[in-house]
């Protein structure tokens with residue numbers, strides 16, 4: 001199978017080209033996923049760029065992004081495929097009216113036309129290169145997790161009425177999880193594991209510059225440092241990268257030129273979502289001068 | 290290389306990491322594609338294939354550092370450089386190069402490492418830090434610093450310490466080989482840390498893994514309450530739905546069962562010997578408060594006091610626990626655990642508030658200092674509540690030795706569990722929801 005990526009450096013540069021700032025470790029794991037043909041399980045706190053990583057890889061490599069958004073109760077019919085009952089029923093009713101025999105009808109209604117292909121089957125049947133994003137996999141039940149594992153191991157799906165479909169080309173797969181529950185050991189064994197923590201001050205500054213280019217450079221550095229320091233406080237919910245970016249955009253809109261304690265305090269609600277957290281941060285700002 | 294890798298994986302396993310055969314093979318495959326000389330990438334590749342839990346990462350890093358250490362600093366001491374000035378510059382700038390240069394020079398000049406001396410690395414690190422007076426330099430720089438600068442400086446200080454540790458380790462590895470060094474830094478994984486014998490570092494690691502654990506457990510409990518969510522078939526709704534498919538019930542509907550949340554009362558021995566255990570268990574229970582319809586907490590030594598209010602409306606459980614120790618009225622006589630007396634007082638004052646919906650959890654080692662057991666109180670309690678459990682942080686083999694009277698109480702409990710570490714605590718909590 002042809003490799004998609006040339007080198008770790010090319011992954012990092014390519015992602016930077018689509019405004020995703022990866023460090024060496026992230027780029028290395030993405031590169032390895034391609035070489036070893038293994039899915040990547042990405043875990044970490046909210047808003048650290050897990051979902052965005054898959055999207056950015058698709059964008060940069062020109063692959064089609066197929067997304068399976070997980071939720072509790074997601075089952076085979078929503079993940080893999082299902083038969084379009086309504087359409088089948090209508091067809092049967094029409095057929096009965098016209099006197100079509102049952103066996104002809106049966107041959108007819110279990111065909112492509114009546115199949116609703118869901119993301120997993122879609123990824124397997126695709127002709128073009130695919131990035132498959134299985135987002136928030138920790139939300140599905142254990143049985144669905146087993147189904148995912150099966151698909152990720154065999155890359156084929158059997159539709160009893162139609163036969164087995166195999167992938168022409170193994171998609172690059174990203175699974176994301178917020179760690180609200182332990183995934184099965186079997187699934188973890190199947191995957192490469194990438195823990196996305198909050199970025200370093202330096203990388204966060206670059207992320208801000210890439211995503212909010214209107215913000216003056218010296219403010220981007222300041223924003224990154226302040227967010228770093230807020231994360232060191234013992235908060236209910238530390239600010240995520242998305243909140244950093246929201247804050248940066250707010251500062252642009254307000255036309256802020258120097259970030260002093262009073263500007264920071266009056267815009268804290270963009271960064272922090274709990275009242276207790278805002279109060280704690282404001283206290284720190286005031287005493288820390 | 291493959292030999293080195295085999296030794297590395299062996300050591301990871303010895304440190305308690307569950308590395309499977311598949312993962313071992315993946316790591317060997319990965320080696321073919323990543324440059325060995327780029328430590329960051331190589332480390333990431335090994336971690337991606339071998340470690341699948343963030344709590345295990347520190348243990349992984351310790352072993353990795355021993356097995357894939359680069360050669361220690363070989364240059365002689367640059368005698369003319371002023372280490373103190375270099376240190377200040379490095380801390381102020383936070384520059385990685387500058388920090389690692391100070392670390393290498395300082396270890397060469399100050400650590401006093403000699404071949405053949407079987408001292409643990411931490412002694413050399415300590416000595417270097419003290420001779421270099423890192424704390425003193427930091428204190429000086431921090432004095433005039435504002436908020437953000439303080440965090441910059443503290444961060445630089447931590448990175449310097451890590452660099453010094455790394456340099457000491459490199460030298461030890463060069464002399465004694467990776468395996469010996471990896472062994473000397475081996476620590477229990479956070480979930481295996483024994484509550485009763487935890488060092489300060491262990492406690493920090495424990496504390497850090499508590500939040501994610503609580504989150505995991507909360508969603509597990511919530512999920513379990515919802516199972517059977519696809520309960521019985523709802524005939525009427527299914528029929529109504531079928532109107533749109535010409536009367537064919539193509540889309541069956543189900544009734545939702547009514548979830549119920551248990552009501553929890555915790556009685557915790559907070560005397561010195563078991564305080565750590567009580568601390569973690571109370572934190573976990575309160576972090577899970579949303580999964581129970583009510584949580585009430587009582588702490589005791591020989592007296593007993595309700596501290597539920599200290600946990601109400603705060604997320605800072607650590608602070609709440611500190612207040613528990615300061616404000617709770619837990620000493621009635623001599624300040625040594627007296628289970629009989631504490632349980633008796635509880636029953637007399639709060640017994641009427643126990644109902645058939647209440648699950649009671651007692652935390653303690655049942656070391657009663659040879660006081661009277663008053664186990665009959667527990668029998669009364671058991672008759673009135675839904676469930677009665679006892680969690681004991683001592684190894685099972687110590688139960689009923691000396692002044693431990695577990696069995697006298699156990700006969701009245703629905704279960705007595707050995708609960709020496711987070712792993713066992715998690716196993717217990719996941720079955721009470």
Ligand SMILES: Nc1ncnc2c1ncn2[C@@H]1O[C@H](COP(=O)(O)OP(=O)(O)OP(=O)(O)O)[C@@H](O)[C@H]1O
Nearest residue numbers: 019020021045046047048049050051052207241242
């Ligand atoms: N390395 C990065 N480079 C550029 N942008 C980033 C990076 N990391 C995060 N972001 C930005 O942060 C936002 C949040 O990222 P994303 O939605 O991927 O987070 P997540 O980890 O999937 O969060 P959640 O756990 O809440 O799903 C994205 O919109 C993206 O713009």
Ligand SMILES: [Mg+2]
Nearest residue numbers: 050051052176
């Ligand atoms: Mg996401």
